[in-house]
Amino acid sequence: MSLLRIGxxxxxxxxxxxxxxxxxxxxxxxxxxQGADRDQRMLExxxxxxxxxxxxxxxxxxxxxxxxxxxxxxxVKVELWxxxxxxxxxxxxxxxxxxxxxxDAFELNGPEMEALYREGLLEEFYSPHFKTxxxxxxxxxxxxxxxxFNFFTIAYNxxxxxxxxxxxxxxxxxxxxxxxxxxxxxxxxxxxxSIVKHMGEKKGLDFFRKLAQMKPQVRTGHxxxxxxxxxxxxxxxxxxxxxxxxxxxxxxAPIKWKALDPTFGRPNAVAVAKRTERPHAAMLxxxxx
Numbered sequence: 001m002s003l004l005r006i007g008x009x010x011x012x013x014x015x016x017x018x019x020x021x022x023x024x025x026x027x028x029x030x031x032x033x034q035g036a037d038r039d040q041r042m043l044e045x046x047x048x049x050x051x052x053x054x055x056x057x058x059x060x061x062x063x064x065x066x067x068x069x070x071x072x073x074x075x076v077k078v079e080l081w082x083x084x085x086x087x088x089x090x091x092x093x094x095x096x097x098x099x100x101x102x103x104d105a106f107e108l109n110g111p112e113m114e115a116l117y118r119e120g121l122l123e124e125f126y127s128p129h130f131k132t133x134x135x136x137x138x139x140x141x142x143x144x145x146x147x148x149f150n151f152f153t154i155a156y157n158x159x160x161x162x163x164x165x166x167x168x169x170x171x172x173x174x175x176x177x178x179x180x181x182x183x184x185x186x187x188x189x190x191x192x193x194s195i196v197k198h199m200g201e202k203k204g205l206d207f208f209r210k211l212a213q214m215k216p217q218v219r220t221g222h223x224x225x226x227x228x229x230x231x232x233x234x235x236x237x238x239x240x241x242x243x244x245x246x247x248x249x250x251x252x253a254p255i256k257w258k259a260l261d262p263t264f265g266r267p268n269a270v271a272v273a274k275r276t277e278r279p280h281a282a283m284l285x286x287x288x289x
Contacts, residue, residue: 022120025274031125031283038128043074045280051077052281055092056107057085057268059223061247076281084220085109085268086187089116096121101275104282106144110267111190113144123274127286144271151265152191155226155245155257160235170195170260173238174210182216183225183234191239194264211238230255 035041046052056063060082067078083091085108092103096119106113106122116122122143130138130145137146154167167173173182185191196204217234219225226244228234230253245257272282 022117022122022274025123027272027274027276027279027282028123030279031123031272034126034128042280042283046074046076046278046284049076049278049281051079052104052278052285053079053081053102054105054107054285055081055083055088055103057088057109058082058107061223070285070287074284074287076284078285084187085112088112092116092121093119096275101273101277103273104276104278105273105285106271107147108268110144110146110269113269113271114139116271117141117143121274122271125272125283127283129286144269146267146269148268149265150222150241150243150268151259151263152188152239153242153245153257153259153263154236154238155229155240155242155255156236157229157232157234158254158256160232166258167236167260170199170207173236174207174214178214178236180215180217181235182211182214183228183237184216184218185222185225185237185239186218186220188239190266191264198262226255 033041063080063082067080070076071078081088081091081103088106088108089112092106093116095102106116113122117139124141124143127145133145138144154173156166165177167175192208195207198204199207216238219228222239222241222244225234225237225240226248229237229240229245230248232254240257242257242259245255248255249257270286272279272285276282
């Protein structure tokens with residue numbers, strides 16, 4: 001599965017995604033409606049449905065304030081379930097196979113979103129905002145749309161790492177000074193696959209064998225890794241979302257991030273559930289996400 005997570009843009013061109021399109025669900029007319037009264041019609045119906053349940057991988061520091069603002073503006077209650085994209089996918093599949101369809105909309109990593117599509121859990125939808133997005137934001141089947149990118153960068157503690165020690169390339173991560181002092185997020189297999197693809201299989205795999213010999217600290221959670229760097233528990237992290245480091249930096253923490261060349265991004269996307277009792281609220285949720 002690692003090669004599927006190189007990134008949404010590369011994935012969309014892969015023959016792996018040439019699967020037959022699932023049959024349309026009962027709510028497609030609602031999801032695809034483009035009449036002049038679309039926005040008012042959607043809002044009035046969503047308020048009658050009263051709430052929307054969203055499964056997302058967006059961290060709570062961002063998703064909770066957005067949720068609160070959405071509820072205040074539109075009068076629709078948001079039930080938010082947040083976890084890693086892998087766990088969101090697992091939960092959605094488990095519930096669907098048990099005949100339970102509690103979720104209305106999704107926001108998570110592109111590869112997991114593609115898996116939901118292939119399982120027939122998503123429906124095609126329309127938004128007038130799509131015209132502002134580049135064609136590469138959509139897969140050919142158009143059952144989800146990329147809404148944000150997380151960029152993999154390094155981050156380091158400015159009190160523990162001298163300016164002339166900061167890596168300038170991926171190969172610099174193999175310097176003896178970093179033995180036992182590097183952190184890596186354990187689920188970043190798309191970062192792994194992207195580097196191998198960039199370097200070439202032989203050179204890329206050799207790089208990771210050498211990186212493993214550096215005895216890196218493997219953790220789960222990019223937010224956690226950023227906090228560990230800021231606290232001085234890990235001097236340097238090889239895979240971190242730059243915004244996690246930036247949030248701590250602006251609050252005065254001794255942390256900085258740096259993008260190595262090339263820098264790889266992980267896309268996240270939004271989608272609506274095919275089977276839901278709240279299709280209008282599902283569509284309204286895109287004003288939340």
